[in-house]
Amino acid sequence: MEQQIIPPSHITETVELTWGLERIVGGCRACGQAYLISKSWIGQICPHCINGRLEEQPAVVRQEPPELLILFQLNKARLQNIYTQFTRGLWLAPDDFNPNHLLQRAMPVFWPMWLVDSDVKGVWQAEMGFDYQVKSSVEAYQAGQWNTQQRIETRIRWETRIGTLERHYDNIAVPALEEHAKMSSLLGDYALEQAKTYQIEDLGNALIWLPDLSPENSWEIAQKAIQQAAGNECQKAAEAQHARNFSIQAEYSNQRWSQMLLPMIVSYYHGDDGKVYPVWINGQNGQIRGIRAASQRKGWIWAGVSSGIALALFIAGLLLTAIPPITVLGAILIVLAFCIGVFAIIPAVWPWQWNRKQR
Amino acid sequence: MSGHQQSSIASFGNKMIISNTSNSKKWQPPANFRQLPSKIDGITIFAEVEKSEEEQKLESFKCPKCGATTKFNVSTSGIACEHCGYTVPVAAEKVGREAAENEFTLEALKRGEQGWGEDRRVLHCNSCGAEIALDQKAITSTCPFCASNQVNVLAPESNIILRPRFLIPFKVSPESNQERIRQWLGKGWFHPDELAASAILDRLAGIYMPFWTFDANITANWKAEVGYEHTESYYDHSSKTWRTRTRIHWRWESGQIYLPVDDLITPGNSHISQHILNQILPFHLSELVTYAAGYLAGWQAQAYDIQLPDAWETGKAIIRERAKEACYADIPSSHIRNFSMQADFADESWRYVLLPIYLAAYKFDNRVFQVMVNGQTGTIAGQKPVAWWKVWLAIGALLSPGILLGLIGLPLLLAGGIGVLPLFAGFILLVIGGIIAFNLYRKARESEAD
Incomplete structure (x- = not known):
C-alpha cells in the first residue's frame, strides 16, 4: 500500500481556521477520545466512556470540513417519551434510573464516518447469477387415471464474466472510529440517503467526535467498500440478478476524503452498585440501547423484609399451635411463613439473573 | 482533489482469469470470450462462448x-477418400x-x-x-x-x-x-x-x-x-x-x-x-x-x-x-x-x-x-x-389332438362312461394347443406388421 496517496492529516489547535467553527478540541484522558466542543463542555463527562472528564487538548483534525451531515430528528418531548418507555416496567430499578435524570444528562453527539471519492480503473471478474425458470411436474395416479400438475421452479445459472471498469465513485462511507462496529451495533442503521450538505448552523451545541482512525488506516476498508460498489455496478451492467466471487485488479486515483457526521444522544444513570450505565439513542430514528440494570441492593432489602415477616409469622404460628382452640390457625401461619420464606429468595436472586442477561 | 494513484489486486474467488496488468487499456479478453452489451457506461463485459452457441457452419x-469426395468410413473411423485412400481422423x-x-x-x-x-x-x-x-x-x-x-x-x-x-x-x-x-x-x-x-x-x-x-x-x-x-x-x-x-x-x-x-x-x-x-x-x-x-x-x-x-x-x-x-x-x-x-x-x-x-x-x-x-x-x-399355409397347417396340427380326443371320448361317454378320461385329456390338449396357436398367429401377424 502506498500511503502517500491520501492527503495527510494536520495537527491543529485552532479549528476555527479549518472548519470555520468557534470550538476547541476537548479530550478525555480516560479513554483517549477527542471531540470538537464549545468551551462550556469543558469538565463535562466524556460521552464515550462516561468516566473521564473533557479537557482542552490538541488533536489530529483534517483540514476539510465535513461534507455531509444527518440532522437530529428528535425533540425534547420525543426524547422524554423514549426514555420513559426505556425505564418503564423494570422491577427493582435503581433510584437514578428514571426518564428525567436521563433527559437531564442527554448529550447530543455527532460521530464521524469517512467519505471517500475515487476514480477506479481496472479489470474485473465475477460469477454472475441469472435467474431462469424450469418446468417440472408432479404426476398423481388415482382411480386408474393420471393427472399432471405442472410446476415452475426458478433456478440460478452462474456464468463467468470479465471486463474492464473505468468509473468514479463518490461518497463511499467507511469507518472513522475504531469502535465503528460497536457503535453501528448499538445505534442500528442510519438512512444515509437523508444526509444533507454540512452547514455550521446544523451542528447546534452538539459535540463532534473526532476520528481516531486516520484515512491511511481506513484505506483498506475503503478499498473494499469501493470494490463492493464496483461489484454492484458490474452486476447491474451485466443485468445479473446475483453475483459472487467478485474480484478486481484496479488503480485508484483522484481520491478525496471528507467526513459525514451521524447524530446520537448519549446519557447515563448510576446503578446502586456504584457503576455508571450509558444509554445511547440513534439521533435519526430514536432507536435506544443500553443496559437496564436492576438494583441488587433493593433486592436484598426486599429479601430481608420478606424473611423478617416470615420469621415473625413462624414464631406466631408456633405460639398459636400451643393454644388448642386455635391450633389450626397456628398451623396456617407456619405454612404461610414457609411460603413467604421461600418467595424471599426471588428478590435476592432476580437482580443478579436479570443483570447477567442484560450484559 | 489529489492525483495520486494506487493499484491493488483484490481476489475473493478461487479462480482468476484476469491476468496481472498495470494498464487496463492493454488488457485483452481471452480468445474464447466475446463482448456483451453493458448497461453502465465505463464497464465492459465479456462472457465465455459456449461450444453449443458456436454456429454449425456448412x-x-x-x-x-486429390480433390475427390471424402466420407466417413466405418472401418477406419475417419474421413476417408475413396479415390486415393487419404484418411483423417474425426475431431x-x-x-x-x-x-x-x-x-x-x-x-x-x-x-x-x-x-x-x-x-x-x-x-x-x-x-x-x-x-x-x-x-x-x-x-x-x-x-x-x-x-x-x-x-x-x-x-x-x-x-x-x-x-x-x-x-x-x-x-x-x-x-x-x-x-x-x-x-x-x-x-x-x-x-x-x-x-x-x-x-x-x-x-x-x-x-x-x-x-x-x-x-x-x-x-x-x-x-x-x-x-x-x-x-x-x-x-x-x-x-x-x-x-x-x-x-x-x-x-x-x-x-x-x-x-x-x-x-x-x-x-x-x-x-x-x-x-x-x-x-x-x-x-x-x-x-x-x-x-x-x-x-x-x-x-x-x-x-x-x-x-x-x-x-x-x-x-x-x-x-x-x-x-x-x-x-x-x-x-x-x-x-x-x-x-x-x-x-x-x-x-x-x-x-x-x-x-x-x-x-x-x-x-x-x-x-x-x-x-x-x-x-x-x-x-x-x-x-x-409369412407363408400363411405353414401357419394354418401348424395351427391345425396344434388343435387336432384335442379335437380328436374329444371326438373319441364323446361316443364312449354316451356308450358307457369310460369316455370321461379322453374327453378331459382332449379338453386340456385343446386349451394348450389353442394358446400356442394364438401366439403363433400373433407372431406371424407381427412379422408382417410395419
Whole structure:
C-alpha cells in the first residue's frame, strides 16, 4: 500500500481556521477520545466512556470540513417519551434510573464516518447469477387415471464474466472510529440517503467526535467498500440478478476524503452498585440501547423484609399451635411463613439473573 | 482533489482469469470470450462462448490431396477418400453417458416446440455452385452434380431450432449388412422358403436418426389398501366337521419409493416405424461422442420432427408407469385395492442425440418390406412375409389332438362312461394347443406388421 496517496492529516489547535467553527478540541484522558466542543463542555463527562472528564487538548483534525451531515430528528418531548418507555416496567430499578435524570444528562453527539471519492480503473471478474425458470411436474395416479400438475421452479445459472471498469465513485462511507462496529451495533442503521450538505448552523451545541482512525488506516476498508460498489455496478451492467466471487485488479486515483457526521444522544444513570450505565439513542430514528440494570441492593432489602415477616409469622404460628382452640390457625401461619420464606429468595436472586442477561 | 494513484489486486474467488496488468487499456479478453452489451457506461463485459452457441457452419468434404469426395468410413473411423485412400481422423471427444444434459428451461421448451415446416428449401453447393433442393429436416446432403458431401445444411434461419450436440458413430459397415440381412431373412420356419434367396434388396441407407434421451429422479408416495391372507378354522354345520378357509384382512398402508431414471430413449422422428425401431434397441450411450460434422460426411442425417415437449410427454408416461410398477413392487402383498400415488419429478434433463440406423427395403413377391439395422450393435428387425399355409397347417396340427380326443371320448361317454378320461385329456390338449396357436398367429401377424 502506498500511503502517500491520501492527503495527510494536520495537527491543529485552532479549528476555527479549518472548519470555520468557534470550538476547541476537548479530550478525555480516560479513554483517549477527542471531540470538537464549545468551551462550556469543558469538565463535562466524556460521552464515550462516561468516566473521564473533557479537557482542552490538541488533536489530529483534517483540514476539510465535513461534507455531509444527518440532522437530529428528535425533540425534547420525543426524547422524554423514549426514555420513559426505556425505564418503564423494570422491577427493582435503581433510584437514578428514571426518564428525567436521563433527559437531564442527554448529550447530543455527532460521530464521524469517512467519505471517500475515487476514480477506479481496472479489470474485473465475477460469477454472475441469472435467474431462469424450469418446468417440472408432479404426476398423481388415482382411480386408474393420471393427472399432471405442472410446476415452475426458478433456478440460478452462474456464468463467468470479465471486463474492464473505468468509473468514479463518490461518497463511499467507511469507518472513522475504531469502535465503528460497536457503535453501528448499538445505534442500528442510519438512512444515509437523508444526509444533507454540512452547514455550521446544523451542528447546534452538539459535540463532534473526532476520528481516531486516520484515512491511511481506513484505506483498506475503503478499498473494499469501493470494490463492493464496483461489484454492484458490474452486476447491474451485466443485468445479473446475483453475483459472487467478485474480484478486481484496479488503480485508484483522484481520491478525496471528507467526513459525514451521524447524530446520537448519549446519557447515563448510576446503578446502586456504584457503576455508571450509558444509554445511547440513534439521533435519526430514536432507536435506544443500553443496559437496564436492576438494583441488587433493593433486592436484598426486599429479601430481608420478606424473611423478617416470615420469621415473625413462624414464631406466631408456633405460639398459636400451643393454644388448642386455635391450633389450626397456628398451623396456617407456619405454612404461610414457609411460603413467604421461600418467595424471599426471588428478590435476592432476580437482580443478579436479570443483570447477567442484560450484559 | 489529489492525483495520486494506487493499484491493488483484490481476489475473493478461487479462480482468476484476469491476468496481472498495470494498464487496463492493454488488457485483452481471452480468445474464447466475446463482448456483451453493458448497461453502465465505463464497464465492459465479456462472457465465455459456449461450444453449443458456436454456429454449425456448412461444411463440404473434399480430399485435400486429390480433390475427390471424402466420407466417413466405418472401418477406419475417419474421413476417408475413396479415390486415393487419404484418411483423417474425426475431431471429436468421446463423452459417453457423461455427455452434458440440459434442463427443461422454459426457453428450451419454447425452442423445442419449433417445427420445421414441410416445404423443401434450396441449398447453394459450396463446391460447384449448383442449387440443390433439400428436405427441411435434412442435416446432410450430397450434391448430385459434383458429388461433394455436405454437412450442417440446415437453413440458417433455423437457429432457433435445437441442434444435436452428441451422436454415436456408425460401427457396423454397410458392406456387412447385405449378408447380415440375407441371414436374418433365412431365419424362421413360417416364412417362404425362397425368401432369403429371392428377396431383392432395394435400398440400404445409413442414416443418423434423431432421438431424445431423458433423465429424472422420481420420488413417489403411494397409498393403498393391502390385503393379507390368513387361514382360519371354522365349524361347518351342514357337514358337522371342522374346515379351514383363507380370508383376506385389508388395511391401509403407505410408502415411498425413489426411482432414478437414466437415459430413457424416445425417438425424435415420426416417419420411421416405432414398432420395428423398438426391436433394434438398445443403443449403448457409453459410446456417445461430441457432434462433429466429419461423422456425418457421406451419410444421411435427419433433424427431429417430434418436438421436445411431445417427446417428454411420451417419456413421462413411460417413467410414471415404471414408478407405478416400483410402488406395486414395494407392497408386500399381491392383494391391492384403492391404490393411489403421487410421483414427484426432480432433476429432469434431456439430450438431443443422433443415433446410427440403417434403413433397408426389399422386394418379395411384388411387395416391399422394411428392415432396420442398429448401426452400432448390428441388431436387425423388420417386416418378413409369412407363408400363411405353414401357419394354418401348424395351427391345425396344434388343435387336432384335442379335437380328436374329444371326438373319441364323446361316443364312449354316451356308450358307457369310460369316455370321461379322453374327453378331459382332449379338453386340456385343446386349451394348450389353442394358446400356442394364438401366439403363433400373433407372431406371424407381427412379422408382417410395419
